[in-house]
Amino acid sequence: MSRPAEQDDNSSLTKGLSLLSVFTVAEDELSMSEMARVSGIPKSTTHRLVSDLVRWGALERGPGGYRLGVKLFELGHLVPAQRTLRELAVPYAHNLTEVTNLTSNLAVREDREILYLEKISRQDLTVPHSRAGGRLPLHCTGLGKAILAFSEYAFIESVLAHPLRRMSGGTITKPDQLRRELAKIRKTQVAYDVEESQPGLFCVAAPIMGLAGQPVGAISVTGATALAQARKYASAVRTTAMAISRVLTAQTTRRPA
Missing domain, CATH: 3.30.450.40 (GAF domain)
Known part of the structure; x- marks a missing residue:
């Protein structure tokens, strides 16, 4: 009975990691729309995942959008x-x-x-x-x-x-x-x-x-x-x-x- 939920969790994890991967040295701050466009993830899903990533500390808000959070630096x-x-x-x-x-x-x-x-x-x-x-x-x-x-x-x-x-x-x-x-x-x-x-x-x-x-x-x-x-x-x-x-x-x- 729990299999669909597990698959959905795995899919969400993969998509969340994909969002983190869109950042580069040249593009270190992105809007939510830009993150959705580069990753290919739907805007509604991107919005939900970004909110979760911000709460966890993997992303943080910047003056022009979102950037990688200090939690990733600590883990690294x-x-x-x-x-x-x-x-x-x-x-x-x-x-x-x-x-x-x-x-x-x-x-x-x-x-x-x-x-x-x-x-x-x-x-x-x-x-x-x-x-x-x-x-x-x-x-x-x-x-x-x-x-x-x-x-x-x-x-x-x-x-x-x-x-x-x-x-x-x-x-x-x-x-x-x-x-x-x-x-x-x-x-x-x-x-x-x-x-x-x-x-x-x-x-x-x-x-x-x-x-x-x-x-x-x-x-x-x-x-x-x-x-x-x-x-x-x-x-x-x-x-x-x-x-x-x-x-x-x-x-x-x-x-x-």
């Missing part, structure tokens, strides 16, 4: 793997910013994209294309290529099988060229993004490795474009990534079974 920081990596890595990222005088970024892999966990900026250096919670494709970022190079072969091939979206004039869009790039990264343990994700910026990144020898994330520094300049920071970034990897591995092995 409770994700175990990302929380552990972020807590361990942030002090190292702060130190990296002090040493290099550049912006440091910490990211993990999320499907075929990187998800930024932390960004530590210099006050006088603006790096607009990265932010905590933001995403970019793996293939055009130093962070993404550092992770991708050490990922399992099947996953690498699955990325190469999809179109490599061009983000700027320097983006690598040819699979064979990216394969060669990843082979270099495996040898040097350092990845570069020289105006590949955005004109005018470079990134130097290195993978953070877990206990199983697989990348669990990456750390980088970002600044003004110049490959020769970028290479000067490779040692500091690689050493920082190795230090985080050692601490993360040590903590994992100490964790009770």
Whole structure:
């Protein structure tokens, strides 16, 4: 007798999550009509679900509509793997910013994209294309290529099988060229993004490795474009990534079974 209600609840949950998914960096505040249009959910259903999401804290009212609520921020920081990596890595990222005088970024892999966990900026250096919670494709970022190079072969091939979206004039869009790039990264343990994700910026990144020898994330520094300049920071970034990897591995092995 309860089956139809369960199905309706599941449908409502899916639709509610779909409404949350319509928000982007560029569209971080939307009217109810815009949410209905983008999600494809009827306006009457959108109105009911938005009311529920506001009461729960997943959405909040803004001056021009609705935006994601602080409850989602709180829950995001409770994700175990990302929380552990972020807590361990942030002090190292702060130190990296002090040493290099550049912006440091910490990211993990999320499907075929990187998800930024932390960004530590210099006050006088603006790096607009990265932010905590933001995403970019793996293939055009130093962070993404550092992770991708050490990922399992099947996953690498699955990325190469999809179109490599061009983000700027320097983006690598040819699979064979990216394969060669990843082979270099495996040898040097350092990845570069020289105006590949955005004109005018470079990134130097290195993978953070877990206990199983697989990348669990990456750390980088970002600044003004110049490959020769970028290479000067490779040692500091690689050493920082190795230090985080050692601490993360040590903590994992100490964790009770």
